Amino acid sequence: MRDEFDAVVIGSGPNGLTAAAVLARAGRRVLVIEAADTIGGGARTDEAFGGGIRRDVCSAVHPTGYASPAFADLDLTAHGLTWAVPGVSVAHVGGFGTVGIHRDRQATATELGVDAARWRRIVDARDPTALAGRILELPALSARRPFSVAGAAAAVLPVDVVARMFATERAATVFAGIAAHAARPTTSAGSSAAGVLLGMLTATGWPVAVGGSESIADALAAVIRGHGGRIETGCAITELGQLPTGCDLFFDTSPDLIARLFGERLPRRYARALRRFDYGVGTCKVDFVLREPIPWTRRPELMAQTATFHLADDTMQIRRTERQVAAGLLPERPWVLGGEPTRVDPSRAPAGTHLAWAYCHVPAGCDVDVSDRIIAEIDAAAPGFRDLIVDRIVTTATDLAAHDANYVGGDINCGAASLRQLLARPVLARTPQITGIDGVYLCSSATAPGGGVHGMSGYRAARAALRRVTA
Ligand SMILES: Cc1cc2nc3c(=O)[nH]c(=O)nc-3n(C[C@H](O)[C@H](O)[C@H](O)COP(=O)(O)OP(=O)(O)OC[C@H]3O[C@@H](n4cnc5c(N)ncnc54)[C@H](O)[C@@H]3O)c2cc1C
Structure with a gap:
């Protein structure tokens, strides 16, 4: 897949999809890879009860989504979200x-x-x-x-x-x-x-979200596909060899995956922050x-x-x-x-x-x-x-x-909301999504501003990448 994509997003939660939507809208060739069979991460709705009943599997109420500058910028209500x-x-x-x-x-x-x-x-x-x-x-x-x-x-x-x-x-x-x-x-x-x-x-x-929280994920997917982006489900990333080379990587995942995949290549300060990260x-x-x-x-x-x-x-x-x-x-x-x-x-x-x-x-x-x-x-x-x-x-x-592998031990926010991790999530930086490896971003709720369906971690990672390209 070398040269086929400018950016690959691992994980299709609200943050991953938001990053992909912002990048696709800016003309980047984007691929989203999701471990589960359906997109959405914490914004999934299923019919496990049968009989046409739509149940929100995880998130259900959306104060931060309703107020999210990222969702407003992507105009999700024009893409089917009510x-x-x-x-x-x-x-x-x-x-x-x-x-x-x-x-x-x-x-x-x-x-x-x-x-x-x-x-x-x-x-x-x-x-x-x-x-x-x-x-x-x-x-x-x-x-x-x-x-x-x-x-x-x-x-x-x-x-x-x-x-x-x-x-x-x-x-x-x-x-x-x-x-x-x-x-x-x-x-x-x-x-x-x-x-x-x-x-x-x-x-x-x-x-x-009318119809279920998945309507938020569906609206984000509509933006991505509308700009030519691709979404593949049913593929868990466990090693770097599964990913295309020569493109930016956005991890809508737990910090553990980044630590495992990049190990020694991570800058020392960042690696230490990941080791200290608390769920x-x-x-x-x-x-x-x-x-x-x-x-x-x-x-x-x-x-x-x-x-x-x-x-x-x-x-x-x-x-x-x-x-x-x-x-x-x-x-x-x-x-x-x-x-x-x-x-x-x-x-x-x-x-x-x-x-x-x-x-x-x-x-x-x-x-x-x-x-x-x-x-x-x-x-x-x-x-x-x-x-x-x-x-x-x-x-x-x-x-x-x-x-969802991001919910380590059942922690729905992928990281404790301790005072330390309110300030430094996972590091104290203006854009804590930047890992220190060129072109590699952590964009899940393990980064500021933290848990909730608002897409802001993905938004900030994508904008940082776009700033880098245009700079
Ligand atoms: C029970 C519950 C109730 C909640 N209630 C609310 C609520 O009412 N309102 C609210 O705003 N928030 C709520 N939340 C929190 C909210 O769902 C999360 O904060 C939000 O979904 C985080 O988005 P994210 O994109 O960072 O990660 P996630 O939504 O967790 O998405 C991460 C995605 O990455 C995928 N992934 C992980 N590892 C890999 C890998 N190695 N390879 C490929 N794919 C991978 C996962 O399968 C998942 O789809 C709730 C969460 C839970 C679990």
């Missing part, structure tokens, strides 16, 4: 009642009462889409003051410290639940960063087919307006879960993150059938099915839930790692 954006970005069901965080800031302020002003200071921004774009474009916590001073300061603090800034347990728990998407112990520095970014994006919207804890996910929507006891009208729910009685339940999981223990009563996509996108299932999913954090590499614990938490907030289950699919942390 967002369904609910009015309530996330609903938290806690011991104190149910709280909705709305796109409408005034509605959120009303929900949070005495903590409204504190919420605004910590997670609000006048133009969240623009600010999120700047955060996603730059190494995290750059000096360009992307949000309020209070927000920037909060991002580097432990959740436990930020939670104490709120006067009420309800606001503290809502914030802790959003921050806990990063799966960090609440005592660790930087554990609030996801709370600040995702909290800010509640005002923009936490949408689902996070695992996740165990359950997908449900239901006879009826989840019968929430409290505020069912609010719950009908959202695609995402968080379940934790209080900050203590979140703190305990993340502490136990980090210590290698199964959470006794996990805090649970879930969603009901058919609430906002009825196209996912035939009329009368409803879809839901939920997950909780588990120790890295855990192969235990904890769906009973997850079901118990949902059933406590929605008695009768378990009787509505028609079918379910459990994906343990080890299943996730088998599904």
Whole structure:
């Protein structure tokens, strides 16, 4: 294949596809090679339930995708992607009642009462889409003051410290639940960063992709193919000899693969950074087919307006879960993150059938099915839930790692969101996708800005390569 391609992208997750789309659009001859039989990585939708039901295997809700400058630049909505954006970005069901965080800031302020002003200071921004774009474009916590001073300061603090800034347990728990998407112990520095970014994006919207998350991958593939790019599936790259020579290489993979393939050829500083790279804890996910929507006891009208729910009685339940999981223990009563996509996108299932999913954090590499614990938490907030289950699919942390090699030990972000790896992911650099070997880039979520379906790591790698060619 020598001279046939200018660039080869290994891995077709959102980052790999974004890199390929940007390069193909710039006139580069591009090949994408994917290990699995279908494209999309963490943005895949399957029909494993049968009956025309479309289940998101991994990612399901897309605040960072909706705000992504890369997806906006590639005009994915002109390539078949439609967002369904609910009015309530996330609903938290806690011991104190149910709280909705709305796109409408005034509605959120009303929900949070005495903590409204504190919420605004910590997670609000006048133009969240623009600010999120700047955060996603730059190494995290750059000096360009992307949000309020209070927000920037909060991002580097432990959740436990930020939670104490709120006067009420309800606001503290809502914030802790959003921050806990990063799966960090609440005592660790930087554990609030996801709370600040995702909290800010509640005002923009936490949408689902109509038809399933794979619509995002399909839209990116349409851009690639529209510019003459090629995508090959069912081919795992395990050695350099499988790759064409004389072209740029973009690895939408774990850092481990780069370290293995290039070994001694990597610059010493970069190789050291890869050796020190930490993965996070695992996740165990359950997908449900239901006879009826989840019968929430409290505020069912609010719950009908959202695609995402968080379940934790209080900050203590979140703190305990993340502490136990980090210590290698199964959470006794996990805090649970879930969603009901058919609430906002009825196209996912035939009329009368409803879809839901939920997950909780588990120790890295855990192969235990904890769906009973997850079901118990949902059933406590929605008695009768378990009787509505028609079918379910459990994906343990080890299943996730088998599904996508990037999810090492079931870590859905391909790298812990520790403070060190918020700043240096995997190295502290303006474009941390550059490996130091000419023409070789690491462009997965193991590089800044990290996990999430936003394509920004691929975008930055591709633009760096294009700058190099034109320079
Ligand atoms: C259960 C779960 C829930 C999630 N929920 C959300 C959510 O709601 N919202 C959100 O924004 N994010 C969510 N995420 C995270 C999100 O999916 C990832 O952060 C995102 O997909 C990362 O994109 P990526 O392109 O870096 O890597 P991936 O999407 O992981 O793609 C990497 C691709 O490379 C392929 N690959 C790896 N090694 C090789 C090789 N050696 N040869 C060939 N191909 C290879 C893999 O098969 C895969 O297709 C979730 C993830 C999981 C697992």
